[in-house]
Structures are given as structure tokens and as C-alpha cells.
Amino acid sequence: MFRILPKHRVLYLSPLLAVLFALLGSAPLTVSGAVRDGSIRAETWTETAEERAESAGRAETYYGSYKLQTFDSVRHHTSFEFNAVAARWDATLLENSDVLLFLRTSRDNRGWSPWSTVEPENDAASNTGTNFGNLLIKRGAYMQYRVQLTAPARGKLPDVSSISFTFIDSREGPETRGAASGVAYAAEIGPRVISRTQWGAEEQLRFDGNGRETWGRQYTRPTKAIIHETVTLNHDPNPAATVRAIYYYHAVTRGWGDIGYNFLVDEQGRIYEGRAGGENVVGGHARCFNWGTIGIAALGEYNSARPSLAMIRAIEDILVWKFRANKINPYGHGVLGSYASRDIPNIAAHVDLDGMCGNSHQDPGKNLYSQFPSIRRNVARRLAGVTGTAGPVVDRPAPSAPARGGVKEPSYTVRTGGLGLSLRSKPGMNGQIIAVLGDGIVVQEITSPIDGWVKSVYQGKTGYLWHEYLLERRAAVPPPARRAPGRLRPGASAVIRGTPGALNLRQGPGMESPVVAKMWEGLGVTITGPAQSGWYPVVYTDGSGKELTGWTWGKYLKPGASRGRQAAGTAMLAGTLGIPAWNWRRRRRDQMT
Known part of the structure; x- marks a missing residue:
């Protein structure tokens, strides 16, 4: 009922040969070999029959019309300390049966982490055949797994013929913690992106033993973006290491030859270059929906946690950049083609593809998915009349903002939650702090082309304030007239x-x-x-x-009438569809709570 294949010998190979063996479904292996930016180590373990015999099996337990049996594995000691682990299991399921997998880790075989659920990567439940689990960011040198088999009370429990685990150590390499920005990704105006070299991609992992790319690069003009989440660690102390672990998991463990996403975004708003190939390269992030889409992944899990404002703004930065370049309507929708015939929005979530081509992912989590309406609105407003990046560090001025026609510049009230807001001598975190403004202080904006920073005067000192902590003050207006009844009457x-x-x-x-x-x-x-x-x-x-x-x-x-009902991939630019040039600096924190 619960059988495990024999353990294979662990091999120590050069990175190129390691990739080849991994792609051929070979034995567990450890990848080593120094490269300039660091080295990823990996090892795959499959339990032997002898180790399986030592596992603690429990009697079947009945819960109403179902029964459950639990097995705890031996405690496996790896040959190095890891920071990520991924599972693979082969199962034979009967009607209404399932396999549930959990694991925990320890650095010293004494203090153990809580049990973590291993979610099947492709589906909401295990399937008959091979299953891959989601990548778990967990540190340790020991690992123990628990498998639970469930079935109807009078039915037969499922059969698990093999379980293996790949342990990854991606800690050695560049860290982006504390980095304010990456490098320019293209000549056009866009956000700052941390390049593959900067986050420490080992490019040899993309190639097979003959020096050919495992997944050859292809190019097409995108017409949509699909947003994912990685279901990894929140408040990650080393997001670059997590990106490297995801890269190894996608490129080698899954055999995709590279990271699947085009871009990844961390909670600090840093943007990481994903799939190699540059502008308009086709990713590998959504089955049947890769061609013609941009894959953006939010690092973390957002069913329980809330995405940071910095993360939301970075996602919007990517969308504004790419939608402007490719003339994509953020409010548009449509089908990609006969190969992906579902009508989806131009800014879509992975969960919107549920049921198509085997896609059954439920990401991103509800707390990120609920932000999609505001993301679409903000992208549309910025496409209508705002250029440049909204990142926390701006090291080049954006083009001058559109003329306001002599309208008085807005005033703002400082809101920091008691932290105080720095007035800096120049726009950017490297500007000298010349004053600190407390909550409730009102400041008047001075026209400035620097995107993201509000130029103002406080106590005779002229400087720059970061817009996120400024709440726009609006002139009192009479209450709107009550709508006449019957506005949603037939024909409206x-x-x-x-x-x-x-x-x-x-x-x-x-x-x-x-x-x-x-x-x-x-x-x-x-x-x-x-x-x-x-x-x-x-x-x-x-x-x-x-x-x-x-x-x-x-x-x-x-x-009211819709503004610009358009099919996917069409333009929606200022002046063509009448989108107002909203004041992009308006604080949106109320939308995040």
C-alpha cells in the first residue's frame, strides 16, 4: 500500500552533467562547482526500503464516512545545510481517495519547525501518476516527512510508490537586501530591474550536456499580463536566495530549463529579471497561456498576509512600462488564440485560468487578488498622463508632467503613523535629511518633474518628500446631488x-x-x-x-457608459479614449486595508 523505491547513489557532478542527468530523470544528485557569483548546491533523496521499514505507521482512523492512515518517515540528514526543499511523489489513487504530504526541518535534529503542508504544484489535490510539490523555503540539515492516506471508509487507500525530496542551498550568492534599485532594463523609460547577473543566476543550468538550451528562447509581442504568487516565505530575509532556489527548481527539478516567470517582485518593491532572453521573451508560467503574456510573480503567500504597498507599486510599474510599450489596454479583455480560447482580462491572475489546459492553481491569494481593480485603475491613470517609475529611488528625472493649466498645486497632510517623514535635499534616499515632519503637518507642493517625490518648503527649507506618506487635502465641495431613481432602468x-x-x-x-x-x-x-x-x-x-x-x-x-470597450492588445492612451490625467500621487493606503 505504501511502497518506496530503492535509494540511489548520490553523485557529485559538474553543473552541466548535473543538468543532463536531472533532465533524464536520473538518480538523486548534488550539483556543485564554483561560479563567479556563487554556487547552488542540490541533493535529491529517495527513501530506501530499509528506511521505510523504520518509519512509524499508525493504525487506520475513521472519521465519519472516511478513513485515514498516517506514516512518519525517518529523520533524514542531508550532506549540507539547505534553505529550500521540493517534493516529488508517484501515487495511484482510487475514487475519492487522496494523498496528503507534510514535512518539517531541523538544523540540529533537536529543535524542529512546525509541519508544513506540501501543496501539489499543478492541482488542488494529488493525482494518479507523478506529482510535484510547491517549493518550500525552509532551512535545516534534517528533514522528516509525514504522509496521510485518505479514502472512503469501505474503500481502498491510495498507493504511494515513491517519494523523493530535492534539497537546495542557494544562499551563496549576491544579496539584494537593502538594495534600492537594479539596473536599467531597457532604453525606454521603465522601472529599475535587478538583472540575472545581479541576483546570481548560474546560466549553465539553462543548457543540456550538448550545450543547447533546454527550452529554446522564443519571442512574441505580449498582449496580456498574468500575475502569480510563489507561495514562499513572507518577510524573506534573503529574497535573492529565494529567486535562485526558484530558478533551480524550475530549470532543473522541473526540467523547464529556466525560471518560468518574466519578472519577480519582492515585498520591498524590488523587481528581478526572470526568464533569460530580454525584451518580449516567452516565459513558462501558465500552461497554454505563455505565448503572448508577461508572467509576473509576487514573492510570498497572500491568502493570510497582505502585499506591501511597495510590492503593489512595483507590479504597477512593470505593467505601465510594458503596456505602454506594447499599447495594451489595462481594462481590455479577450482571447489569446485557439490554443487559449478563454476570454480573460489583459491584467489577469493565474486563478483566472482555472480549468483551462490543466491549470488549477488558485494564486495569487485573496489579499493580492482583491487589489486587481485598483491596479487596473492606477495603470490606466498613469498611462493617461504620467511617465517614469514610481520606485522608492529615482536616479533620473522623468519627463515634465503635463501642464496643469494654472491650477494651484495640491497641498498634503503628513501621515506616517508616528514615524516622521524626512525632508531630503534632493529626490532619492541618498539625499541629505534636512528636516523631519511630524504627522498632521500640512505642506504645499511645488511643481517638479521628479516622479515619486513631492517638492515642498518647510520652515524655509526646500526639499523633497516621498509621496507615499502624504495624504492629499481636497477643497470642500457640496455634497453630490442624490441620484434620481430609475437610473438603471431598461435601455440604460x-x-x-x-x-x-x-x-x-x-x-x-x-x-x-x-x-x-x-x-x-x-x-x-x-x-x-x-x-x-x-x-x-x-x-x-x-x-x-x-x-x-x-x-x-x-x-x-x-x-454610465464604459470608457473604451476594447479587445485585448489595443491601445488606450491619453487623449484617444478620454481617460483623465489623475493625480497619481494620491495616497492609496485605504485601498490596502
Whole structure:
């Protein structure tokens, strides 16, 4: 019922041969060999029959109509201290059965970490056949796993024929902790990106034993972006080491020949170059949806944690940069082609692909996914009239902002939560601190082309303040007139607003009715009849131009016409579709809570 294949001999090979053996499904191995920026070590362990016999198996336990059996492995001692571990297991599952895998680590075989769940990489549950677990960032020199087999009370438990673990030590190499920015990634205006050389990519891992790229580079113009999360450590003390571990896991363990994402972003807002190849290289981040998309991965897990403002802004920086260069509408949607026929938004999440081509990932987590409407709005506003990068360090001025027509510059109130805001002699973290402003102080902006920094005067000293801690003060305005009843009456136009990303169009007025299609944030519908208990009958046009009819919940319908209903990949630029040039410095912290 629970069988483990024999242990293989651990080999010590040059990096090129190690890649070749790993791709051929060979024995567990350790990769070593010095390179200029450091060396990744890796070792794969498969438990022997003798070790399996020493494992602690427990009697079957019954929970209602199901039964469960648990096995704890021996404590395995690796030949080096690791900082990441990935699992692979082969299973035969019967109807309604499942395999649950957990592991824990220790540095001294005495103090042990809590048990961590190993999530199947490709699916919400284990499959019959080979399964890969998600990469876990856990440090130690010892590891123990626990496997739980579940099945109906009268059924047969699943069979696990093999479990192996790859231990990775990617700590040796450049650290980006404390780095304010990377290097210019392209000649056009864009964010600062930490290059592969800077984060310590070992380029030989991309090649097979004959010197050929395992996954040859391909190029195409992107029309969409897909945002992921890596489900790794939050508050990571060494995100560059995590990027290197992901690189090894993707390139060697999974056999993809390189890191799957085009870009990765950490909690400090640092952007890392992902897949090698430069501009418009095709990534390997979403099955059937790689061609024509940009893969952006947020380092961490965001079902329980909240993404930082710096991370959100860095994701927006990438989107503004790439959407401007490729004339992509951030509110647009559509299909990529016959190979990926689902209508998805131009700024999509990995979870939006659920059910297509075997994709069943549920990332990014709810706390990041809930930010997608504001991300789309902010990208659209910046494309309409703002250029440059919004990163925390700006070492080159952006082009001058559009003329304000003589309108008085806004004033701001300092809000730091009691920390105090530094007034610096020049824009950038290397500027000398000439004053510290407490919460509640009001400052007036002076027109300045430096993106991200507000130029102002305080107590006779002229300097620069970082915009994130400034709350714009608005002049008092009379309360808006109450809407006349019946604005969402038959024949009226409405816009989808305030959803987590999409609103369901259903066959009938109720949650029990089947879903006809997903209608994306910012697009328009036409009301076709009277409401029924809050549900409105509407007509919606999808990305292919097909008109769909159905019912949708009225809470997310706002009166008015949609601005720029467009198919994927079309332009939405200032002046062409009437997008207002919003004040991009407006503080958005309230959207993050």
C-alpha cells in the first residue's frame, strides 16, 4: 500500500552533467562547482526500503464516512545545510481517495519547525501518476516527512510508490537586501530591474550536456499580463536566495530549463529579471497561456498576509512600462488564440485560468487578488498622463508632467503613523535629511518633474518628500446631488465597478443559476428589463464581439457608459479614449486595508 523505491547513489557532478542527468530523470544528485557569483548546491533523496521499514505507521482512523492512515518517515540528514526543499511523489489513487504530504526541518535534529503542508504544484489535490510539490523555503540539515492516506471508509487507500525530496542551498550568492534599485532594463523609460547577473543566476543550468538550451528562447509581442504568487516565505530575509532556489527548481527539478516567470517582485518593491532572453521573451508560467503574456510573480503567500504597498507599486510599474510599450489596454479583455480560447482580462491572475489546459492553481491569494481593480485603475491613470517609475529611488528625472493649466498645486497632510517623514535635499534616499515632519503637518507642493517625490518648503527649507506618506487635502465641495431613481432602468448603460476582478453573468436571477460568462471590471452592459430582487437582465459583449444575455447582481453596476470597450492588445492612451490625467500621487493606503 505504501511502497518506496530503492535509494540511489548520490553523485557529485559538474553543473552541466548535473543538468543532463536531472533532465533524464536520473538518480538523486548534488550539483556543485564554483561560479563567479556563487554556487547552488542540490541533493535529491529517495527513501530506501530499509528506511521505510523504520518509519512509524499508525493504525487506520475513521472519521465519519472516511478513513485515514498516517506514516512518519525517518529523520533524514542531508550532506549540507539547505534553505529550500521540493517534493516529488508517484501515487495511484482510487475514487475519492487522496494523498496528503507534510514535512518539517531541523538544523540540529533537536529543535524542529512546525509541519508544513506540501501543496501539489499543478492541482488542488494529488493525482494518479507523478506529482510535484510547491517549493518550500525552509532551512535545516534534517528533514522528516509525514504522509496521510485518505479514502472512503469501505474503500481502498491510495498507493504511494515513491517519494523523493530535492534539497537546495542557494544562499551563496549576491544579496539584494537593502538594495534600492537594479539596473536599467531597457532604453525606454521603465522601472529599475535587478538583472540575472545581479541576483546570481548560474546560466549553465539553462543548457543540456550538448550545450543547447533546454527550452529554446522564443519571442512574441505580449498582449496580456498574468500575475502569480510563489507561495514562499513572507518577510524573506534573503529574497535573492529565494529567486535562485526558484530558478533551480524550475530549470532543473522541473526540467523547464529556466525560471518560468518574466519578472519577480519582492515585498520591498524590488523587481528581478526572470526568464533569460530580454525584451518580449516567452516565459513558462501558465500552461497554454505563455505565448503572448508577461508572467509576473509576487514573492510570498497572500491568502493570510497582505502585499506591501511597495510590492503593489512595483507590479504597477512593470505593467505601465510594458503596456505602454506594447499599447495594451489595462481594462481590455479577450482571447489569446485557439490554443487559449478563454476570454480573460489583459491584467489577469493565474486563478483566472482555472480549468483551462490543466491549470488549477488558485494564486495569487485573496489579499493580492482583491487589489486587481485598483491596479487596473492606477495603470490606466498613469498611462493617461504620467511617465517614469514610481520606485522608492529615482536616479533620473522623468519627463515634465503635463501642464496643469494654472491650477494651484495640491497641498498634503503628513501621515506616517508616528514615524516622521524626512525632508531630503534632493529626490532619492541618498539625499541629505534636512528636516523631519511630524504627522498632521500640512505642506504645499511645488511643481517638479521628479516622479515619486513631492517638492515642498518647510520652515524655509526646500526639499523633497516621498509621496507615499502624504495624504492629499481636497477643497470642500457640496455634497453630490442624490441620484434620481430609475437610473438603471431598461435601455440604460451601466459600467461594472467594485468587483474583485470579474462579475458573473448568469442564466437567471439568482446564485443558483449557471454562469454564462465572466464580465470584467470596467466594461459596460446594457440593462434590458426591470430588476428582480436586486438582479438585472443585461446584454454584455465579450472579447470576440459576441453579445451575451443574462442576469447579474446590481450592486456592481454603476450608471454610465464604459470608457473604451476594447479587445485585448489595443491601445488606450491619453487623449484617444478620454481617460483623465489623475493625480497619481494620491495616497492609496485605504485601498490596502
